[in-house]
Amino acid sequence: MAVIEHHEAANGTGEVYLSEAGARDFFALLKPRVMSLVVFTAFAGLVVAPGTINPAIGLIAILCIAVGAGASGALNMWYDADIDAIMSRTARRPVPAGRIQPREALAFGLTLSAFSVVILGLAVNWVSAALLAFTIFFYAVVYTIWLKRSTPQNIVIGGAAGAFPPMIGWACVTGGVSIESVVLFLITFLWTPPHFWALALFKMRDYEAVGVPMLPNVSGEATTKVQILVYAVLTAIIAVVPTFLGFASTGYGVIAAVLGAGFVWYAVGVFRMPDGDRAMVPAKKLFAFSIVYLFAIFSALMLDHLVASFGWVA
Structure with a gap:
């Protein structure tokens, strides 16, 4: 729905225009x-x-x-x-x-x-x-x-x-x-760099055009790919910590480990991607999988909690 707004023109006269905001x-x-x-x-x-x-x-x-x-x-x-x-x-x-x-x-x-x-x-x-x-x-x-x-x-x-x-x-x-909520924080915190740096790799020209110092533009593709892999590994590790802290089951730990292995696998694909590869297929695949990964990790945590709350798991 369009909205009519009133503004004062530079000469002091009222000016009316039709806003396109809906x-x-x-x-x-x-x-x-x-x-x-x-x-x-x-x-x-x-x-x-x-x-x-x-x-x-x-x-x-x-x-x-x-x-x-x-x-x-x-x-x-x-x-x-x-x-x-x-x-x-x-x-x-x-x-x-x-x-x-x-x-x-x-x-x-x-x-x-x-x-x-x-x-x-x-x-x-x-x-x-x-x-x-x-x-x-x-x-x-x-x-x-x-x-x-x-x-x-x-x-x-x-x-x-x-x-x-x-x-x-x-x-x-x-x-x-509590320490448990800090772990939940860390899962997303460590996940964020590989997720966004994968995007930054295939959007380097955009960031360069506006002068935003994203890691690929400042430190190069090689450094970015190493950092992506490091953070992917850290994310995979922290995601299984709920099991060791006792607020998730072994079943969740197995699921988190499998998902983490997939996350690291895609990160390795980016690490092996040749510098200057304009297709950036591995980076795009990692970006897409990273979204699935985070949803899956938190879904597994909720499902694990619900199963335990009904007494189906000792």
């Missing part, structure tokens, strides 16, 4: 694909946490986390509109495409941020609300405004923002943070 454009500001992953891992943290939570409160918690994640995406699109307009992957986003004004995206993001944190604090607990507020701040300010354009380690450090949701879900149930 509900779909504002929904796109929330980065729904990224938000779906955030919601899923947060839900997993809520499910596997010890204790119980009222289903209605649990639903409110997940909705608040989803809104907070979407708010982060809107703030990211507001600040990155200049480089998004140049990159082929992002040029059609609402702000660079001109369908939503930057100030609208900023106001939208700030409003949703405040709403999500306050409601989560009032309805659930303030520990989870504080973690959500910190996550939004970390993604919008620490990663987007500071790290993304200043260091090739942007994804490594900034990846913490995407790793907090399962910890937030855990805190919604327990009211605190």
Whole structure:
């Protein structure tokens, strides 16, 4: 639905124009694909946490986390509109495409941020609300405004923002943070670099065009491929730790080990990929599998918890 907006022209006369922004454009500001992953891992943290939570409160918690994640995406699109307009992957986003004004995206993001944190604090607990507020701040300010354009380690450090949701879900149930929730955090944290560096390999020209210092552009393909393999191995290792800590079964450990072996296998494929290979097929395969991997790991954790809760596993 189009919206009519009034603006003051430079000469002081009122100027009216028809905005092309619609509900779909504002929904796109929330980065729904990224938000779906955030919601899923947060839900997993809520499910596997010890204790119980009222289903209605649990639903409110997940909705608040989803809104907070979407708010982060809107703030990211507001600040990155200049480089998004140049990159082929992002040029059609609402702000660079001109369908939503930057100030609208900023106001939208700030409003949703405040709403999500306050409601989560009032309805659930303030520990989870504080973690959500910190996550939004970390993604919008620490990663987007500071790290993304200043260091090739942007994804490594900034990846913490995407790793907090399962910890937030855990805190919604327990009211605190524990070693188990830290492990859930680390699974996503260590998974993020190989996932995004695989994307960066076959989108090097885009990042080069906008001056974002992604690792392949700064340190080269060879270094990036080594780092991808190292982080893939670390991810595979940390994913089986829940079994050793006792909050997942041996069955889960086997599944995690198999999935981890697959993750490392695809990373080895990238490692063996010749430098300068423009097809980048192994990198694209790793990127695709990495998404499946993370969903599968957290699905296995939830299934394992549900099976154990019904007493089917000793």
